[in-house]
Amino acid sequence: MDATPLLDFRTPRTPAARVERDRVESNKLAKRLRREVGRAIQDYRMIEEGDRVMVCLSGGKDSYTMLDVLMQLQAKAPVRFELHAVNLDQKQPDFPEHILPEYLKAKGVAYTILEQDTYSVVKRNIPEGKTMCSLCSRLRRGALYTFAHEKGFNKIALGHHRDDILATFFLNLFFGGKLSAMPPKLLSDDGRNIVIRPLSYCREPDIAEYATQKAFPIIPCNLCGTQENLQRKQVRKMMDAWEREHPGRSEIIFKALTNVAPSQLADVNLFDFAGLGGVTGPVPDWLMPGPDPAG
Numbered sequence: 001m002d003a004t005p006l007l008d009f010r011t012p013r014t015p016a017a018r019v020e021r022d023r024v025e026s027n028k029l030a031k032r033l034r035r036e037v038g039r040a041i042q043d044y045r046m047i048e049e050g051d052r053v054m055v056c057l058s059g060g061k062d063s064y065t066m067l068d069v070l071m072q073l074q075a076k077a078p079v080r081f082e083l084h085a086v087n088l089d090q091k092q093p094d095f096p097e098h099i100l101p102e103y104l105k106a107k108g109v110a111y112t113i114l115e116q117d118t119y120s121v122v123k124r125n126i127p128e129g130k131t132m133c134s135l136c137s138r139l140r141r142g143a144l145y146t147f148a149h150e151k152g153f154n155k156i157a158l159g160h161h162r163d164d165i166l167a168t169f170f171l172n173l174f175f176g177g178k179l180s181a182m183p184p185k186l187l188s189d190d191g192r193n194i195v196i197r198p199l200s201y202c203r204e205p206d207i208a209e210y211a212t213q214k215a216f217p218i219i220p221c222n223l224c225g226t227q228e229n230l231q232r233k234q235v236r237k238m239m240d241a242w243e244r245e246h247p248g249r250s251e252i253i254f255k256a257l258t259n260v261a262p263s264q265l266a267d268v269n270l271f272d273f274a275g276l277g278g279v280t281g282p283v284p285d286w287l288m289p290g291p292d293p294a295g
Protein backbone atom coordinates (compact mmCIF):
# COMPACT_ATOMS: atom_id res chain seq x y z
CA MET A 1 0.00 0.00 0.00
CA ASP A 2 1.26 3.52 -0.80
CA ALA A 3 2.03 5.20 2.54
CA THR A 4 2.72 8.66 1.04
CA PRO A 5 0.62 11.17 3.02
CA LEU A 6 -2.00 12.99 1.00
CA LEU A 7 -1.16 16.62 0.32
CA ASP A 8 -3.97 19.12 0.81
CA PHE A 9 -3.37 21.62 -1.98
CA ARG A 10 -5.99 23.98 -0.55
CA THR A 11 -3.91 24.76 2.54
CA PRO A 12 -1.03 27.15 1.76
CA ARG A 13 2.12 25.84 3.34
CA THR A 14 4.16 28.96 3.92
CA PRO A 15 3.19 31.89 6.19
CA ALA A 16 3.40 34.27 3.21
CA ALA A 17 1.05 32.07 1.19
CA ARG A 18 -1.38 31.95 4.10
CA VAL A 19 -1.35 35.74 4.43
CA GLU A 20 -2.02 36.01 0.71
CA ARG A 21 -4.87 33.50 0.92
CA ASP A 22 -6.45 35.44 3.83
CA ARG A 23 -6.10 38.70 1.90
CA VAL A 24 -7.86 37.23 -1.14
CA GLU A 25 -10.62 35.75 1.04
CA SER A 26 -11.20 39.01 2.88
CA ASN A 27 -11.35 40.94 -0.41
CA LYS A 28 -13.91 38.44 -1.65
CA LEU A 29 -16.01 38.90 1.47
CA ALA A 30 -15.90 42.70 1.28
CA LYS A 31 -16.85 42.53 -2.38
CA ARG A 32 -19.72 40.14 -1.68
CA LEU A 33 -21.15 42.40 1.03
CA ARG A 34 -20.88 45.47 -1.22
CA ARG A 35 -22.60 43.59 -4.03
CA GLU A 36 -25.42 42.36 -1.80
CA VAL A 37 -26.02 45.77 -0.25
CA GLY A 38 -25.90 47.35 -3.71
CA ARG A 39 -28.37 44.79 -5.04
CA ALA A 40 -30.81 45.38 -2.17
CA ILE A 41 -30.56 49.16 -2.60
CA GLN A 42 -31.26 48.78 -6.31
CA ASP A 43 -34.07 46.19 -6.02
CA TYR A 44 -36.01 48.27 -3.49
CA ARG A 45 -34.84 51.73 -4.62
CA MET A 46 -33.69 52.37 -1.09
CA ILE A 47 -31.51 55.38 -1.83
CA GLU A 48 -32.18 58.12 -4.38
CA GLU A 49 -30.40 61.27 -5.52
CA GLY A 50 -30.23 63.85 -2.73
CA ASP A 51 -31.34 61.51 0.06
CA ARG A 52 -30.29 62.33 3.60
CA VAL A 53 -29.70 58.92 5.17
CA MET A 54 -29.56 58.58 8.92
CA VAL A 55 -27.61 55.43 9.79
CA CYS A 56 -28.59 53.98 13.15
CA LEU A 57 -25.51 52.76 14.93
CA SER A 58 -25.89 50.62 18.04
CA GLY A 59 -22.25 49.64 18.33
CA GLY A 60 -22.99 46.03 17.31
CA LYS A 61 -21.39 44.17 14.41
CA ASP A 62 -24.38 44.66 12.11
CA SER A 63 -24.64 48.42 12.31
CA TYR A 64 -20.86 48.90 12.03
CA THR A 65 -20.88 46.74 8.90
CA MET A 66 -23.83 48.64 7.44
CA LEU A 67 -22.13 52.01 7.94
CA ASP A 68 -18.82 50.74 6.59
CA VAL A 69 -20.34 49.27 3.43
CA LEU A 70 -22.59 52.28 2.82
CA MET A 71 -19.55 54.58 3.06
CA GLN A 72 -17.72 52.47 0.49
CA LEU A 73 -20.71 52.50 -1.84
CA GLN A 74 -21.20 56.24 -1.37
CA ALA A 75 -17.76 56.87 -2.87
CA LYS A 76 -18.77 55.26 -6.18
CA ALA A 77 -22.58 55.42 -6.16
CA PRO A 78 -24.52 56.55 -9.25
CA VAL A 79 -26.42 59.06 -7.06
CA ARG A 80 -25.28 61.59 -4.45
CA PHE A 81 -26.56 61.07 -0.93
CA GLU A 82 -25.65 62.07 2.59
CA LEU A 83 -24.78 59.69 5.43
CA HIS A 84 -25.17 60.68 9.06
CA ALA A 85 -24.52 58.17 11.84
CA VAL A 86 -26.67 58.38 14.95
CA ASN A 87 -26.32 56.49 18.19
CA LEU A 88 -28.77 56.61 21.05
CA ASP A 89 -27.03 56.45 24.41
CA GLN A 90 -29.75 54.77 26.46
CA LYS A 91 -27.87 55.26 29.71
CA GLN A 92 -27.26 51.62 30.35
CA PRO A 93 -24.83 50.94 33.20
CA ASP A 94 -21.20 50.95 32.08
CA PHE A 95 -22.01 52.11 28.53
CA PRO A 96 -18.59 53.03 27.11
CA GLU A 97 -19.48 56.52 25.85
CA HIS A 98 -16.12 57.24 24.23
CA ILE A 99 -16.04 54.30 21.79
CA LEU A 100 -18.43 55.46 19.09
CA PRO A 101 -17.35 59.13 18.96
CA GLU A 102 -13.71 58.04 18.66
CA TYR A 103 -14.51 55.55 15.92
CA LEU A 104 -16.74 57.94 13.97
CA LYS A 105 -14.27 60.82 14.20
CA ALA A 106 -11.53 58.57 12.88
CA LYS A 107 -13.77 57.47 9.99
CA GLY A 108 -14.55 61.10 9.17
CA VAL A 109 -18.30 60.54 9.11
CA ALA A 110 -20.83 63.08 10.37
CA TYR A 111 -22.54 61.83 13.52
CA THR A 112 -24.77 62.64 16.46
CA ILE A 113 -24.93 60.90 19.83
CA LEU A 114 -28.39 61.27 21.32
CA GLU A 115 -28.87 60.80 25.02
CA GLN A 116 -32.08 59.52 26.52
CA ASP A 117 -32.43 57.46 29.67
CA THR A 118 -34.71 54.76 28.29
CA TYR A 119 -32.92 52.26 30.53
CA SER A 120 -34.59 53.63 33.68
CA VAL A 121 -37.98 53.72 31.97
CA VAL A 122 -37.65 50.08 30.95
CA LYS A 123 -36.39 49.05 34.40
CA ARG A 124 -39.34 50.80 36.04
CA ASN A 125 -41.92 49.21 33.78
CA ILE A 126 -40.74 45.64 33.20
CA PRO A 127 -40.84 43.22 36.14
CA GLU A 128 -37.50 41.77 37.22
CA GLY A 129 -36.55 38.65 35.23
CA LYS A 130 -38.75 39.48 32.21
CA THR A 131 -37.14 40.33 28.88
CA MET A 132 -36.96 44.07 28.33
CA CYS A 133 -36.11 44.13 24.62
CA SER A 134 -39.50 44.87 23.21
CA LEU A 135 -40.15 48.05 25.25
CA CYS A 136 -36.49 49.06 24.98
CA SER A 137 -36.56 48.79 21.16
CA ARG A 138 -39.87 50.66 20.98
CA LEU A 139 -38.48 53.57 23.01
CA ARG A 140 -35.26 53.57 21.00
CA ARG A 141 -37.19 53.57 17.72
CA GLY A 142 -39.34 56.46 18.94
CA ALA A 143 -36.32 58.59 19.87
CA LEU A 144 -34.46 57.86 16.63
CA TYR A 145 -37.45 58.38 14.33
CA THR A 146 -38.32 61.66 16.04
CA PHE A 147 -34.74 62.89 15.63
CA ALA A 148 -34.75 61.92 11.94
CA HIS A 149 -38.01 63.79 11.39
CA GLU A 150 -36.84 66.92 13.24
CA LYS A 151 -33.51 67.04 11.41
CA GLY A 152 -34.92 66.30 7.96
CA PHE A 153 -33.35 62.89 7.33
CA ASN A 154 -35.72 61.33 4.82
CA LYS A 155 -34.30 57.79 5.11
CA ILE A 156 -33.47 55.81 8.24
CA ALA A 157 -31.09 52.89 7.73
CA LEU A 158 -31.30 49.95 10.15
CA GLY A 159 -28.77 47.13 10.38
CA HIS A 160 -31.09 44.11 10.23
CA HIS A 161 -29.79 41.39 7.95
CA ARG A 162 -31.24 38.41 6.08
CA ASP A 163 -31.16 36.10 9.12
CA ASP A 164 -32.95 38.68 11.32
CA ILE A 165 -35.63 38.89 8.65
CA LEU A 166 -35.99 35.11 8.54
CA ALA A 167 -36.07 34.80 12.34
CA THR A 168 -38.89 37.37 12.47
CA PHE A 169 -40.70 35.49 9.72
CA PHE A 170 -40.61 32.25 11.74
CA LEU A 171 -41.56 33.99 14.98
CA ASN A 172 -44.62 35.45 13.28
CA LEU A 173 -45.40 32.10 11.68
CA PHE A 174 -45.00 29.95 14.81
CA PHE A 175 -46.25 32.30 17.49
CA GLY A 176 -48.20 35.05 15.72
CA GLY A 177 -50.22 33.09 13.17
CA LYS A 178 -49.28 35.37 10.29
CA LEU A 179 -47.04 35.32 7.25
CA SER A 180 -45.02 38.45 7.82
CA ALA A 181 -41.37 39.39 8.30
CA MET A 182 -39.34 42.62 8.30
CA PRO A 183 -39.41 44.31 4.91
CA PRO A 184 -36.26 45.74 3.31
CA LYS A 185 -38.06 49.10 2.97
CA LEU A 186 -41.11 50.47 4.74
CA LEU A 187 -43.00 53.55 5.76
CA SER A 188 -42.82 53.94 9.55
CA ASP A 189 -46.08 53.46 11.47
CA ASP A 190 -46.52 57.19 12.02
CA GLY A 191 -46.02 57.76 8.28
CA ARG A 192 -43.17 60.24 8.82
CA ASN A 193 -40.09 58.23 7.81
CA ILE A 194 -38.93 55.75 5.21
CA VAL A 195 -36.98 52.98 6.90
CA ILE A 196 -34.48 50.96 4.86
CA ARG A 197 -32.56 47.79 5.65
CA PRO A 198 -29.54 47.77 3.34
CA LEU A 199 -28.21 44.47 4.80
CA SER A 200 -31.40 42.59 3.86
CA TYR A 201 -29.54 40.26 1.48
CA CYS A 202 -26.49 39.72 3.73
CA ARG A 203 -25.91 36.53 5.72
CA GLU A 204 -25.13 36.94 9.40
CA PRO A 205 -21.98 34.73 9.29
CA ASP A 206 -20.56 37.00 6.57
CA ILE A 207 -21.24 40.07 8.68
CA ALA A 208 -19.70 38.45 11.77
CA GLU A 209 -16.59 37.52 9.78
CA TYR A 210 -16.34 41.00 8.27
CA ALA A 211 -16.67 42.63 11.70
CA THR A 212 -13.83 40.44 12.99
CA GLN A 213 -11.62 41.24 10.02
CA LYS A 214 -12.28 44.95 10.41
CA ALA A 215 -11.83 44.79 14.20
CA PHE A 216 -14.83 47.04 14.81
CA PRO A 217 -14.90 48.23 18.45
CA ILE A 218 -18.04 46.30 19.36
CA ILE A 219 -20.18 47.44 22.27
CA PRO A 220 -22.04 44.44 23.74
CA CYS A 221 -25.85 44.56 23.78
CA ASN A 222 -26.10 42.94 27.21
CA LEU A 223 -25.10 45.87 29.35
CA CYS A 224 -28.72 46.09 30.39
CA GLY A 225 -28.49 42.57 31.83
CA THR A 226 -31.62 41.27 30.09
CA GLN A 227 -31.99 37.85 28.49
CA GLU A 228 -32.66 37.50 24.79
CA ASN A 229 -36.27 36.61 24.01
CA LEU A 230 -36.55 32.83 24.47
CA GLN A 231 -38.69 32.25 21.39
CA ARG A 232 -36.24 34.16 19.19
CA LYS A 233 -33.39 32.13 20.65
CA GLN A 234 -35.21 28.89 19.80
CA VAL A 235 -35.91 30.03 16.26
CA ARG A 236 -32.27 30.99 15.73
CA LYS A 237 -31.18 27.58 17.04
CA MET A 238 -33.54 25.88 14.61
CA MET A 239 -32.22 27.96 11.69
CA ASP A 240 -28.59 27.27 12.63
CA ALA A 241 -29.28 23.52 12.80
CA TRP A 242 -30.97 23.60 9.37
CA GLU A 243 -28.06 25.50 7.91
CA ARG A 244 -25.61 22.92 9.28
CA GLU A 245 -27.62 19.97 7.98
CA HIS A 246 -28.86 21.54 4.76
CA PRO A 247 -26.51 24.36 3.73
CA GLY A 248 -28.33 26.95 1.65
CA ARG A 249 -31.76 26.33 3.13
CA SER A 250 -31.99 29.85 4.61
CA GLU A 251 -31.22 31.30 1.21
CA ILE A 252 -34.04 29.29 -0.35
CA ILE A 253 -36.50 30.38 2.35
CA PHE A 254 -35.48 34.00 1.91
CA LYS A 255 -35.99 33.64 -1.82
CA ALA A 256 -39.53 32.42 -1.08
CA LEU A 257 -40.22 35.73 0.69
CA THR A 258 -39.48 37.51 -2.58
CA ASN A 259 -41.54 35.08 -4.64
CA VAL A 260 -45.03 35.00 -3.14
CA ALA A 261 -47.99 33.44 -4.95
CA PRO A 262 -51.13 34.99 -3.37
CA SER A 263 -53.47 32.78 -5.41
CA GLN A 264 -51.79 29.69 -3.88
CA LEU A 265 -52.33 30.81 -0.30
CA ALA A 266 -55.63 31.38 1.47
CA ASP A 267 -55.83 35.09 2.32
CA VAL A 268 -59.07 36.52 0.92
CA ASN A 269 -57.63 40.02 1.32
CA LEU A 270 -54.68 39.22 -0.93
CA PHE A 271 -56.49 37.36 -3.68
CA ASP A 272 -60.09 37.58 -4.86
CA PHE A 273 -61.05 33.91 -4.40
CA ALA A 274 -64.72 34.88 -4.09
CA GLY A 275 -64.72 36.51 -7.51
CA LEU A 276 -63.21 33.48 -9.31
CA GLY A 277 -65.51 32.32 -12.08
CA GLY A 278 -67.02 35.79 -12.41
CA VAL A 279 -69.16 35.48 -9.26
CA THR A 280 -70.82 38.78 -8.32
CA GLY A 281 -73.77 39.93 -6.22
CA PRO A 282 -74.54 39.62 -2.50
CA VAL A 283 -72.92 36.80 -0.51
CA PRO A 284 -75.53 34.18 0.56
CA ASP A 285 -75.53 33.31 4.28
CA TRP A 286 -74.03 29.81 4.47
CA LEU A 287 -73.87 29.94 8.26
CA MET A 288 -77.66 29.43 8.22
CA PRO A 289 -78.71 30.65 11.65
CA GLY A 290 -81.73 28.98 13.20
CA PRO A 291 -82.61 25.40 14.16
CA ASP A 292 -80.20 22.63 13.20
CA PRO A 293 -81.81 20.83 10.18
CA ALA A 294 -80.29 17.50 11.32
CA GLY A 295 -81.67 17.88 14.83
Ligand code: SF4
Nearest residue numbers: 132133136221224226
Ligand atom coordinates in the same frame (compact mmCIF):
# COMPACT_ATOMS: atom_id res chain seq x y z
S1 SF4 B 1 -30.57 43.58 24.97
FE1 SF4 B 1 -30.91 45.32 26.35
S2 SF4 B 1 -30.29 47.13 25.18
FE2 SF4 B 1 -30.51 45.46 23.71
S3 SF4 B 1 -32.64 45.70 23.01
FE3 SF4 B 1 -32.69 44.24 24.71
S4 SF4 B 1 -33.15 45.50 26.48
FE4 SF4 B 1 -32.45 46.90 24.89
